[in-house]
Amino acid sequence: MMATGKTDRRRLRHIAGSFTRQDLSSLSVPSTRSKRLPETDAERTLQQIWARTLNLSEDFGIDESFFSLGGDSISAMQVSVAARWYGLLFSANDMVLNNTVTKLAHALQILKLERGDSPAAREAGPSNFDSDFCLSPIQQFHFQTRSPGPDLMDVPFYIRFTKSIPPQTIKDTLHAVVERHPMLRARFHRDVAGSWVQYICQKAENSLLFRHFIESSDSQKIEAITGCREKIDIEHGPSFVAILFTDLDHQTLFLSAHHLLIDFVSWRVIFQDMEDFITLRGFGLSTSSSYQEWCNFQTDYSSTHLVPDSALHYEPDYSDITYWGLAHEPGPETYTHSRFSLNKSVSTTLLTLKSETVEFRPHELLMAALGFSFRRTFPDRNLPPIFTEGHGRDAWTESFDLSQTVGWFTTMFPVQVAPEEGENLFDYILQTKECLQNIPRRGWSYFASKFLNEKGRQAFGHDPIEINFNFLGHFQQLERQSSLMEAISLPAGCKLEAMGPMKTVGLFDVTIIIERGEIEADFKYNTRAKHQDKIEAWIAAYKTVLLEFVSTANDIRPSSAPK
The missing domain is CATH 3.30.559.10 (Chloramphenicol acetyltransferase-like domain)
Known part of the structure; x- marks a missing residue:
C-alpha cells in the first residue's frame, strides 16, 4: 500500500512474480507434508476443541492453519468460548494472530504472564431495564x-x-x-x-x-x-x-x-x-459485555475518534453505478433469486486450498472469484467495490468481550481492487487479501464512522452499494454427529425469507453458506435493472470460475509468475 492509500501495483506484481514453482505447486489438496501430533496437554486440548468446533476428526497436524481447516473468525470466537471450560483464556483475535495449535499453545504461556488467570474483558454490567438506549x-x-x-x-x-x-x-x-x-x-x-x-x-x-x-x-x-x-x-x-x-x-x-x-x-x-x-441443566460461564453497554460505548467512542481518514484508507470507485439504469429504486416485488451449489468434493477443495507462501481464506477466494467473474462478464465496466459483511464484534479495546453476546452486530464495508488486463484469479485473490488486511478493524471502523461520526456521515453516508457479499460460513455445531440438534429444511412451500417486504442491501446481494460441506450461492437482484441477460451470464460465470480454479489448483499462479 502506497502513502496515498492506493495499492502499490508494481510491488504486488514483483512479489507475485518472485514465487517459485515450489511455492506455487503447494496449492494442492491434501498437502504431502508430514503432520506433527500434539505433545503437550495444551496442544492436545486445543486440538480437541478445534476438532469439535470445526466438526473434524482429531487427526490433523498441529502446524495446520485454523483457516485452512475450515475455520473463520466466527468459529474462532466459538473456540475461544469453549476453551474457557478448560481454563485456557484467549480471544478470537489471539487465534487469528496464532492460527495453528503450535503457535496458540506457545502464545498461551505469554498471554498468561501478560494478563494473569482471568479474562481481560470487563464483566457485563447489569442492563438498565426499561430505559431507552441508542441503536447500533x-x-x-x-x-x-x-x-x-x-x-x-x-x-x-x-x-x-x-x-x-x-x-x-x-x-x-x-x-x-x-x-x-x-x-x-x-x-x-x-x-x-x-x-x-x-x-x-x-x-x-x-x-x-x-x-x-x-x-x-x-x-x-x-x-x-x-x-x-x-x-x-x-x-x-x-x-x-x-x-x-x-x-x-x-x-x-x-x-x-x-x-x-x-x-x-x-x-x-x-x-x-x-x-x-x-x-x-445450566449454562456455561459467560463474561460477555451486554449489547446495551456496547451500543452506548460504541456511540461515544465513534463520535470522537472515528473520523473518515482513520476509518478507511482509500476512496472506492462508484463512478459506474448508473450502468444499471435504476435512477429510482422500485419496490420490493421487483427482486428475484438465482442459486447454485457446488458438490462436497469441489467445495472441500475450495475451502481447504493452501499455499506455503500466501495463506488465503475461503471468503477471500470466493469474493475474489466474484469480482473476477464480474470483469469477465462486463469487460466494459470498471470493477466496482464489493461490499462485504463482517460479524462486527471487533472492538477498539479488549475490555469488551462480545463472543457470547446476543444482538445484531453486522457491519458492511467496501473492498476495492484495481485489476489490470490479463490478470488471473490468483492476482485477484492477492489484491483482495491485501485490501482486507488494510481495512481498520475488519470494517467496523468504516461502518461505525458512517453512522455514528458526523464527518463520517458526510463522507460515507451516501455510498451506493452495487454488490454486497455475505459469507455466512458453516454451522458446524448443527452438523456434528454428537449434536443434540441438527438443521433441516423448512416444510416444502414454507417461505424461507423474511416475512416482511424487503429491499436488497445492494443492487446485487450475494450470500454464500456452507451446508453439510457444500457451498451454496444465492444471488438476489433487481429484475428492472438493465442487462438481465448479462446478469444471468455473470452468475453462471461465477460458478464456472470456481470450478476452473479447482481443476487447475495444482498449477495456479499469478499472471506474472514464471511458467
Missing part, C-alpha cells in the same frame, strides 16, 4: 432502508432433535435463554424527536411465544409457522417465537427472532446455550 449502526441502517409495510424482517431456523426431549424441558430451556440474553426482550419505539430507540424489558413475559403441536401435517406446520412469524412485533412483543412439532418418531423446532435482535453469530450462541441447558 446496523440497526440504524435497517430503519433507514426498510420498505413500507409491516416490519417482519425475521431470521428463522428449523431444527430436529436427535433424541427425544420432554416438551416442558424445551419450553423451560427457551425461557431460560430469553432470561439470559437481554436483547431477546428488546422493544423499539420512536422518541419525542421521532427517532427510533430501543429498551430492554426486565421481565420475559410477552417476549417469547411458544406453541406445541402434535402429529401435524406439512400444511398445518406451514400454517402454524406463518402465523407465528406474523406475530413478531418489535414494539410490543413477542420478538422471539418457537413452535415445537412432536411427531411419531421425531421432534422438530421452529425458531425465529426479528433481525433487529439477532444475527447469525447470535444463533450459534443460542444453540450452544440450548444444548448446555438441556444436557447440563
